[in-house]
Amino acid sequence: MVTCSSFHKPLALTMGCPVGIGPELVLKLFSQGAPDIVVVGDPAVLARCATRLDGRWTIVPWLPGQEIIPGTLPVYCPEGGALAHEGEWGKPTSQTGKAMGRYIEEGVALSQAGVCSGMVTCPITKTALNAGGYHFPGHTEMLAHLCSTSEYGMMMAGASLKVTLVTIHTPLAAVADQLSSESVFAMIRRTYNALHVDFGLESPRVAVAGLNPHAGEDGMFGDEEIRIIAPAIHRAQTEGMDIDGPFPPDTVFNKAVNGEFDAVVCMYHDQGLIPFKLLHFSDGVNVTFGLPIVRTSVDHGTAYDIAGRGVADPASLIAACEMARQIVANRQGRRL
Numbered sequence: 001m002v003t004c005s006s007f008h009k010p011l012a013l014t015m016g017c018p019v020g021i022g023p024e025l026v027l028k029l030f031s032q033g034a035p036d037i038v039v040v041g042d043p044a045v046l047a048r049c050a051t052r053l054d055g056r057w058t059i060v061p062w063l064p065g066q067e068i069i070p071g072t073l074p075v076y077c078p079e080g081g082a083l084a085h086e087g088e089w090g091k092p093t094s095q096t097g098k099a100m101g102r103y104i105e106e107g108v109a110l111s112q113a114g115v116c117s118g119m120v121t122c123p124i125t126k127t128a129l130n131a132g133g134y135h136f137p138g139h140t141e142m143l144a145h146l147c148s149t150s151e152y153g154m155m156m157a158g159a160s161l162k163v164t165l166v167t168i169h170t171p172l173a174a175v176a177d178q179l180s181s182e183s184v185f186a187m188i189r190r191t192y193n194a195l196h197v198d199f200g201l202e203s204p205r206v207a208v209a210g211l212n213p214h215a216g217e218d219g220m221f222g223d224e225e226i227r228i229i230a231p232a233i234h235r236a237q238t239e240g241m242d243i244d245g246p247f248p249p250d251t252v253f254n255k256a257v258n259g260e261f262d263a264v265v266c267m268y269h270d271q272g273l274i275p276f277k278l279l280h281f282s283d284g285v286n287v288t289f290g291l292p293i294v295r296t297s298v299d300h301g302t303a304y305d306i307a308g309r310g311v312a313d314p315a316s317l318i319a320a321c322e323m324a325r326q327i328v329a330n331r332q333g334r335r336l
Helices: 020-033 041-048 094-112 126-131 139-146 173-177 181-197 224-238 249-257 269-280 316-334
Strands: 011-014 036-042 059-061 073-076 118-123 151-156 160-164 207-209 242-247 263-266 285-289 294-297
Touching: 011 020, 011 094, 011 316, 020 036, 020 073, 020 118, 020 316, 036 094, 041 059, 041 073, 094 118, 094 126, 118 316, 126 316, 139 285, 151 181, 151 269, 160 181, 160 269, 160 294, 181 207, 181 224, 181 263, 181 316, 207 249, 224 242, 242 249, 249 263, 249 269, 263 269, 285 316, 294 316
Parallel strands: 011 036, 011 118, 036 073, 059 073, 118 294, 160 263, 207 242, 207 263
Antiparallel strands: 151 160, 151 285, 285 294
């Protein structure tokens, strides 16, 4: 029998919303082989989903510290993580919100305790998460709270483009007021450090996008570039980081995709995610950096409109697992 320690500690994979596409993605991942992964979720939901798919899975209960039996799908169902009754695909409730919250809590706990090497998350819905008693705007903020850190960020990572965000789930009308030289500098530094430590780049090159059209055109279309963004870039440069900008947002992503930069620091959510998802809609990965644990995720939502139909694409989850393994290896290499 092969144990987890035979290769490395397993990754904890949270099942996400029980009535979304998460259960289907988990099954499709395991159909391609996932010997180093344990699922944090509800085995009954997975078994129900399996009846709709053309495949065979041996779903077995798992507890922290137990061996992983080759060829099985091990599931750890924490207290509060099982549904009292079958839900309806695509119809989240407060109960499914509570369950997905418990999966996240236990995934973090397993990683913090060293039982698992890190965690990968399937998609959740923020409305149901809040209805379940978890009052966070999303995965990222909840993970930061559970890890007791304010030094975190969200990176969307793909083979062609990586982007980070100074503001995340912020209404567009409030973005300018929430920007400061300190917040821009902090995200530049965290992005640079993540590229160096988690992605193994010795000398990362980071571009910074402006906020306004044409990066403000010397103040004609807004002065945030002059007042806020440029001073943060200058500070990073004086500290030895290879940083450039602020670039017009309509050209900076082309520069990054063509190899001039390893990542782009963006000022707000859609500024970074629209070009990213244009290139990496199926295989992009959401990485939370700055945490004491490794966490990656799919870059898409619960897709309630197709939940339970057997047509969900597991490419992003497969990529998230591969990236988590890469980051774990890079972090371990830095500690050696």
